[in-house]
Amino acid sequence: MNILYSCKRAAELLSQSLDEPLDVVDSLRLRMHLSMCGDCRNVEEQLNLIHKMSPNLGLLDLCEEQQTDSPTNGEALS
């Protein structure tokens, strides 16, 4: 597993890949590591979910509050 990066390095690259494109070698080695490592696939999914949720921070509970006034206006996050 060491040739294909440690999980620690894989996590750094997973984070980096959310901000900028990885170079070909990093990207390839990361894919190979992920294909063999369930832990890192879970980490990948979690980081992706955090990334996906972040722009909506602040919206959800506000929508809930608003929903109590007018139930039709709650679809902002769906």
Added chain:
Amino acid sequence: MLRHALMMVFEPALAEDLVQESLVAVLEKPDAHRGESTLITWCIAILKHKIADWYRSPHQQRRVWTETEEGDPANDSGDDLYDEQGSYKETVPCWQQPEKREAQRQMMIVMETCLKSLPAQTRRVFMMREWLGFETTEICERLSLSAENCRTVLHRARMGLRTCMTAQGHGTGIIQ
């Protein structure tokens, strides 16, 4: 809104100003949010713009990363997650994908709680990147951080959130 502004700028008076400016902007053009899904979405969008503008304004330039508060960003923490080979000491659990509205809400609450547990500067970099959508190059420039440090801080923030959310997730249905 104020809660979120506070999370971003850490100066109550300034946060209040920014929220107020946003609300005024909303009230001045009540029809401008046509096509946006709800008024709240629109308010938050304007608040984001105000905060982004504030970060980009010239007087912001001197607000740089201070090493005293959270240490040198080059000093990677979170090492205790891994063994000597750099593999995870404990199995990483799979998160439940929050498909239902209630699950999404639960998860968002957990995420907000965990965000608050991050060191202030780390959280700010994370919010600039993920909430405001700044490019990392711009964040580095604004905070006078090297690209490498910026990367490390973001990575640390994400792993911190991930670990915290996993820990909090037990009992809230995030973990199966």
